[in-house]
Amino acid sequence: MVQTKEEKAAYKRKWYQDNREGILAKRRNFYQEHKKEIAAYKRKWYQDNKGEILISVRKYYQCHKEEKAASDKKYAQKHKEEIAARNKNHRELHKEEIKVKKKKHYQEYKDEILAKRREFYQGNKNAITIRHKKYYKGHREEIIVQQRGYRRDHKDEIVAQQKKYHRNYPEIARISGHKRRLKKQQLKQLYTSKEWDDKVDATNGICPQCSRRYEDVRPFCVTVDHCPSVNIVPVGFCYTINDVFPRCGSCNSANGVYGGYTRLDNFGVMK
Numbered sequence: 414m415v416q417t418k419e420e421k422a423a424y425k426r427k428w429y430q431d432n433r434e435g436i437l438a439k440r441r442n443f444y445q446e447h448k449k450e451i452a453a454y455k456r457k458w459y460q461d462n463k464g465e466i467l468i469s470v471r472k473y474y475q476c477h478k479e480e481k482a483a484s485d486k487k488y489a490q491k492h493k494e495e496i497a498a499r500n501k502n503h504r505e506l507h508k509e510e511i512k513v514k515k516k517k518h519y520q521e522y523k524d525e526i527l528a529k530r531r532e533f534y535q536g537n538k539n540a541i542t543i544r545h546k547k548y549y550k551g552h553r554e555e556i557i558v559q560q561r562g563y564r565r566d567h568k569d570e571i572v573a574q575q576k577k578y579h580r581n582y583p584e585i586a587r588i589s590g591h592k593r594r595l596k597k598q599q600l601k602q603l604y605t606s607k608e609w610d611d612k613v614d615a616t617n618g619i620c621p622q623c624s625r626r627y628e629d630v631r632p633f634c635v636t637v638d639h640c641p642s643v644n645i646v647p648v649g650f651c652y653t654i655n656d657v658f659p660r661c662g663s664c665n666s667a668n669g670v671y672g673g674y675t676r677l678d679n680f681g682v683m684k
């Protein structure tokens with residue numbers, strides 16, 4: 414008796430249905446007994462075919478990008494807590510490795526990362542500022558304590574960093590400090606930066622008070638000494654070029670080698 418193709422297929426199906434439990438149990442048993450071999454075999458197969466696999470995965474991903482994103486999103490939402498717990502666990506377990514890896518990645522892609530960050534910051538400046546302000550308001554006390562602790566624990570590093578920064582950007586350091594002070598006091602200056610620069614140039618990089626080089630004394634650049642002092646003048650006071658003098662940072666904060674000098678003695682402006 415000759416069986417048609419359809420009859421053969423139907424017979425096979427029926428046989429499978431009748432023996433399903435037994436077949437599955439057998440398979441499960443086989444898998445349990447040969448677990449390690451199977452895993453090793455799979456691993457080897459993956460290693461041998463890695464290139465092709467990755468290409469085809471990538472191709473599939475490109476073709477099904479949106480579906481994949483949607484299904485990933487759905488999965489993430491459904492298993493939110495599991496995933497978070499798993500990730501946390503993973504991070505705890507591999508703390509050091511992750512740190513090293515991150516550092517390496519940062520070093521390798523530093524320029525791109527910084528460029529990206531800058532770009533992001535420029536595009537979201539206002540939102541970021543608002544968020545930071547809000548956060549600061551809500552956590553002010555903590556932040557202050559934290560900052561104080563950090564400054565105490567990293568004193569030497571901070572000084573070294575400042576030193577480096579001021580060496581590299583003496584102009585920025587000078588101008589920003591100067592501007593801040595002026596703003597704080599709401600004072601005005603009636604001289605140009607050219608006039609000031611000429612006055613600084615005339616000192617040849619040496620503090621007229623203590624004869625040390627500006628760059629050898631904290632903050633390692635020339636500072637503006639105001640006379641009369643910004644601390645005592647009324648709001649709205651106008652400084653002219655004759656009221657400001659180049660000094661090293663130490664003399665300017667009255668900690669000069671003379672331990673607080675008589676201001677402007679050697680300029681003959683005020684006694």
Ligand SMILES: [Zn+2]
Pocket residue numbers: 620621622623624625660661662663664665669
């Ligand atoms: Zn000095």
